[in-house]
Amino acid sequence: MADGNPRASAKTMAEIAQLAGVAESTVSRALAGSTRVSRGTRERIFNLVREQGYQINSSARNLRTQRSRTIEVVIAISEATRQHFSDPFFSQIIGSIGDALAENGFDMLLSRQSPWSDAFGANALASNRADGVIIIGQGRDPSSLEDYAREHKNVVVWGADIPNRSYPVVGSDNFAGGQLVGRHLMAIGRRRVVFLGDVSHIEIGLRHRGLVAALTSTDQTSTQTLTLSMPFDGASAYDATRELFSDRVWHDAVFAASDILAIAAMQALADLKIRVPEDVAVIGYDDISVSALVSPALTTVRQDTAAGGRALVEKLLATIDGDLPGDLILPTQLVVRRSCGAT
Amino acid sequence: MADGNPRASAKTMAEIAQLAGVAESTVSRALAGSTRVSRGTRERIFNLVREQGYQINSSARNLRTQRSRTIEVVIAISEATRQHFSDPFFSQIIGSIGDALAENGFDMLLSRQSPWSDAFGANALASNRADGVIIIGQGRDPSSLEDYAREHKNVVVWGADIPNRSYPVVGSDNFAGGQLVGRHLMAIGRRRVVFLGDVSHIEIGLRHRGLVAALTSTDQTSTQTLTLSMPFDGASAYDATRELFSDRVWHDAVFAASDILAIAAMQALADLKIRVPEDVAVIGYDDISVSALVSPALTTVRQDTAAGGRALVEKLLATIDGDLPGDLILPTQLVVRRSCGAT
DNA sequence: AGGTGTTGCGCAATCGATTGCCGTTCCCTA
DNA sequence: TAGGGAACGGCAATCGATTGCGCAACACCT
Numbered sequence: 001m002a003d004g005n006p007r008a009s010a011k012t013m014a015e016i017a018q019l020a021g022v023a024e025s026t027v028s029r030a031l032a033g034s035t036r037v038s039r040g041t042r043e044r045i046f047n048l049v050r051e052q053g054y055q056i057n058s059s060a061r062n063l064r065t066q067r068s069r070t071i072e073v074v075i076a077i078s079e080a081t082r083q084h085f086s087d088p089f090f091s092q093i094i095g096s097i098g099d100a101l102a103e104n105g106f107d108m109l110l111s112r113q114s115p116w117s118d119a120f121g122a123n124a125l126a127s128n129r130a131d132g133v134i135i136i137g138q139g140r141d142p143s144s145l146e147d148y149a150r151e152h153k154n155v156v157v158w159g160a161d162i163p164n165r166s167y168p169v170v171g172s173d174n175f176a177g178g179q180l181v182g183r184h185l186m187a188i189g190r191r192r193v194v195f196l197g198d199v200s201h202i203e204i205g206l207r208h209r210g211l212v213a214a215l216t217s218t219d220q221t222s223t224q225t226l227t228l229s230m231p232f233d234g235a236s237a238y239d240a241t242r243e244l245f246s247d248r249v250w251h252d253a254v255f256a257a258s259d260i261l262a263i264a265a266m267q268a269l270a271d272l273k274i275r276v277p278e279d280v281a282v283i284g285y286d287d288i289s290v291s292a293l294v295s296p297a298l299t300t301v302r303q304d305t306a307a308g309g310r311a312l313v314e315k316l317l318a319t320i321d322g323d324l325p326g327d328l329i330l331p332t333q334l335v336v337r338r339s340c341g342a343t
Numbered sequence: 344m345a346d347g348n349p350r351a352s353a354k355t356m357a358e359i360a361q362l363a364g365v366a367e368s369t370v371s372r373a374l375a376g377s378t379r380v381s382r383g384t385r386e387r388i389f390n391l392v393r394e395q396g397y398q399i400n401s402s403a404r405n406l407r408t409q410r411s412r413t414i415e416v417v418i419a420i421s422e423a424t425r426q427h428f429s430d431p432f433f434s435q436i437i438g439s440i441g442d443a444l445a446e447n448g449f450d451m452l453l454s455r456q457s458p459w460s461d462a463f464g465a466n467a468l469a470s471n472r473a474d475g476v477i478i479i480g481q482g483r484d485p486s487s488l489e490d491y492a493r494e495h496k497n498v499v500v501w502g503a504d505i506p507n508r509s510y511p512v513v514g515s516d517n518f519a520g521g522q523l524v525g526r527h528l529m530a531i532g533r534r535r536v537v538f539l540g541d542v543s544h545i546e547i548g549l550r551h552r553g554l555v556a557a558l559t560s561t562d563q564t565s566t567q568t569l570t571l572s573m574p575f576d577g578a579s580a581y582d583a584t585r586e587l588f589s590d591r592v593w594h595d596a597v598f599a600a601s602d603i604l605a606i607a608a609m610q611a612l613a614d615l616k617i618r619v620p621e622d623v624a625v626i627g628y629d630d631i632s633v634s635a636l637v638s639p640a641l642t643t644v645r646q647d648t649a650a651g652g653r654a655l656v657e658k659l660l661a662t663i664d665g666d667l668p669g670d671l672i673l674p675t676q677l678v679v680r681r682s683c684g685a686t
Numbered sequence: 687a688g689g690t691g692t693t694g695c696g697c698a699a700t701c702g703a704t705t706g707c708c709g710t711t712c713c714c715t716a
Numbered sequence: 717t718a719g720g721g722a723a724c725g726g727c728a729a730t731c732g733a734t735t736g737c738g739c740a741a742c743a744c745c746t
Contacts, residue, residue: 012702023726028704038724055470059405060702063731068402070452085441086434086632095428098455107472109413110453112441126398128732129413129450234636263636270638289429293577293606294637295613355732366696371734381694403732406701471702 016054020045031056062128070107071316072130073097076114076139084233085112087260088288089305090136093158096309097134104317106131114139116148125152132316138162138202156316158308160202161327168319170311170328174203177301177332178210181255181283184299184334186215188342190253190281194244195227196237196265197257204257207285207301211255226251237261241268249279253340259284259291259300266294266339277341287335296338304330359397363388374399405471413450414659415473416440419457419482427576428455430603431631432648433479436501439652440477447660449474457482459491475659481505481545499659501651503545504670511662513654513671517546520644520675521553524598524626527642527677529558531685533596533624537587538570539580539608540600547600550628550644554598569594580604584611592622596683602627602634602643609637609682620684630678639681647673 017024022041030037030045037045048054062068075090098108109130115123124130132154138145142162149155149167156168185193193215199205208227215225228240237256244251245268254269256262262284269276276282276296284291287302307330315325336342360367365384373380373388380388391397405411418433437453444451452473475497481488485505492498492510499511528536536558542548551570558568571583580599587594588611597612599605605627612619619625619639627634630645650673658668679685 014702024703025705025727026725029725032704036724041724057406057471057702059402059409059411059471060731061704062402063400063406063733064702064704066402066731084632085438086431088429088431088434091429091431091434094453095455098428098453102454102456108453110437110441110451111445112438113445122401123398124450126396127401129401234632238636260633260636263633267636267638267640289427289577290603290606290633290637293581293603293610294633295610297610357732367733368697368735369695372695375734379694384694400732403701404734406703407732407734409701 011054011057013054013056016045016048016052019048019052066128067131068107068129069105070109070130071101071313072109072111072115072124072133074111074114074133074135076117076135076137076145077112084260087258088290089258089260089286089303092288092305093136093309096306097313098309100310100313104313106313106317114145114148115152116144125154132156132320134158134312134316140198140200140202142202154316154319156312156319158312160206161329162202168315168325168327170308170315170330171203172303172308172330172332174206174332175210175213177285177303177334178207178212178255179214180210180301180332180334181207181285182211182214184336184340184342185253185255185281185283188281188340191215191224192251193225193253193255194241194251195225195229195255195257196232196240196261197229198231199227199229201257207257232257232261234260234264237264238268241265242272245269245272245274245280249274251280253281253283255283255285257285259286259288259298262298262300262339263291263294266296266298277339281340283340292337299337299340299342300335302333302335304333354397354400356397356399359388359391359395362391362395409471410474411450411472412448413452413473414444414656415452415454415458415476417454417457417476417478419478419480419488420455427603430601431633432601432603432629432646435631435648436479436652439649440656441652443653443656447656449656449660457488457491458495459487475499475663477501477655477659483541483543483545485545497659497662499655499662501655503549504672505545511658511668511670513651513658513673514546515646515651515673515675517549517675518553518556520628520646520677521550521555521598522557523553523644523675523677524550524628525554525557527679527683527685528596528598528624528626531624531683534558534567535594536568536596536598537584537594538568538572538598538600539575539583539604540572541574542570542572544600550600575600575604577603577607580607581611584608585615588612588615588617588623592617594623596624596626598626598628600628602629602631602641605641605643605682606634606637609639609641620682624683626683635680642680642683642685643678645676645678647676 013024013027017027026037027045030042077085101108125133135157138159159169159171160174161169195208197204199208254265256265262282266276266282269280274280284298284300287300291298291300311328318325356367356370360370370388373385420428441451477499479501481502502512502514503517504512538551540547542551597608599608605625609619609625612623617623627641627643630643634641634643654671661668
């Protein structure tokens with residue numbers, strides 16, 4: 001018993017103050033690291049805190065300070081998009097956001113419902129649960145996001161640099177990414193390209209436009225691009241690919257809007273005994289970790305999620321501090337592996 | 344202007360009360376759906392709330408009610424384990440937990456640091472953030488988790504049914520899963536099995552024991568199992584597999600503790616021109632969505648993450664309500680695909 | 687009319703920490 | 717010894733909602 005009776009009961013700051021023989025205000029200041037408390041007092045208080053296993057009640061603190069040191073992260077995945085939350089791309093970016101937030105002493109509230117979607121649901125920002133919001137993806141209809149951003153402070157978004165925005169954006173250069181793919185395909189002599197992805201989704205539309213731009217800006221013989229556009233998940237990408245190639249193999253390349261789609265497409269081709277990359281080259285987007293591990297390894301456009309997540313957090317925290325940070329469009333990089341048939 | 348001036352300023356319940364000409368208490372009760380408020384008053388209040396875009400301040404509410412309607416979800420990934428947060432297995436289970444929480448009106452606080460790891464970290468100091476904690480994985484050292492669970496109420500864990508626990512557990516039957524694999528391998532005539540995974544990790548150890556039990560409980564000719572045990576990620580699984588098989592192909596099967604490891608192993612084998620499944624059968628664990636899409640499609644043991652996530656939430660909420668829910672060990676299921684060479 | 691409920695609502699205490707402002711104490715200097 | 721600071725710490729208001737208790741008004745019954 002000499003070592004105290006840890007976390008027996010002690011609960012409030014008042015109790016600590018009582019034990020230390022000081023006022024609550026002093027305990028508060030000591031814990032906050034204020035210089036207005038003498039070293040001796042501070043140490044006495046810290047020892048008691050440790051002994052008693054005292055923890056600040058964050059509800060009370062949040063109420064008083066009017067902030068929560070919590071950030072809401074929203075993965076706005078509509079049913080219609082069919083994109084799965086478990087797409088590793090999301091996990092990667094969420095992971096890096098989480099790390100960056102933790103380093104700054106912020107908690108992360110994860111949500112899959114856009115705060116504007118449910119008219120009468122709870123809105124974390126409005127209700128003081130969160131000091132800011134990071135939204136992953138602009139989705140197919142950026143206008144509701146725009147409305148939301150206008151009415152709320154402290155919103156940053158992972159997405160594309162679209163005009164008439166009122167929020168800072170971090171994203172990768174989707175158009176350039178599409179271009180990289182287009183140029184690469186031209187360079188290795190593939191002209192008849194299938195694009196797989198929902199082009200009405202802003203970012204994916206940009207990838208598509210980049211592809212088309214690269215393919216048509218050349219003076220080589222005309223190219224023919226087929227765009228399969230619909231909400232895609234792995235399964236439907238498989239089906240679409242399988243159907244397209246089941247009659248005959250006319251196209252010689254597939255560019256999928258995400259690695260998940262690309263991997264599904266490769267599977268469909270394999271099941272049709274169509275060789276990748278000999279008969280059809282396949283290129284994906286994201287560079288999720290499994291892409292290096294499939295056979296053949298997937299050529300893809302890397303999005304730097306680590307830098308992206310970190311930047312999102314930096315910009316949001318700056319916004320909260322009253323700054324007006326600019327946007328950040330990260331460069332993309334083509335990661336050439338076997339699936340495209342290049343050297 | 345007739346339609347009011349939405350979300351102009353209105354902020355506190357007091358303002359709403361003022362506008363409605365009632366006391367704060369009445370507004371509070373109306374919002375809480377108390378029957379002690381007349382229909383007329385209730386409607387008047389609701390209209391004002393809508394008009395003014397009022398949202399209850401959750402810090403204040405949490406302080407007063409002493410709960411937060413928030414659950415913390417912890418992915419306890421140690422550096423040493425090398426397991427990546429972006430493993431789709433985690434995303435899947437987090438997704439289903441998130442859905443179940445949302446249905447019950449709870450928020451999800453996502454954290455990658457076990458609450459016991461940083462004894463005095465920055466925000467370990469704060470409490471009352473969450474009404475309960477869901478911990479994914481017992482890790483390699485369940486004792487610190489045990490300590491934590493003893494000192495805290497409302498903790499449920501995804502993991503294995505280990506003895507001397509003081510928390511409810513939901514998990515899949517790892518031993519049975521390993522057995523399934525062992526039996527299947529025996530049935531298809533593979534005897535020389537390599538196990539890939541960190542057996543000091545509780546759940547993975549069980550999978551391993553299940554495998555060994557199945558392989559040795561038979562009266563067929565003796566089997567030889569090699570266990571490669573170390574913290575694994577995709578890359579190191581690749582390396583280990585590559586090294587093991589580079590001299591000669593003695594083993595005829597690989598059982599990996601997760602699909603990610605299995606996919607990496609398949610890649611290593613492919614790079615060595617070793618055929619899967621003809622020369623070496625490969626079986627994974629988890630059945631993440633990409634496993635059906637790799638070539639050859641991966642035979643694996645399915646963990647029902649959807650049911651698991653839901654059960655975790657149910658049990659936690661029951662615990663919060665004062666119940667003492669039992670454990671739930673979900674059945675596992677062998678999903679036979681091409682990589683094991685079965686029909 | 688008086689008694690007994692029932693409804694509907696307000697008063698005021700309360701949750702636990704933060705912080706502006708002010709009061710001591712102590713030390714140093716002139 | 718008086719005066720001027722600096723250093724340290726306490727008082728009390730405050731954040732915004734919840735809730736036990738009490739009171740008024742009205743209905744119903746005998």
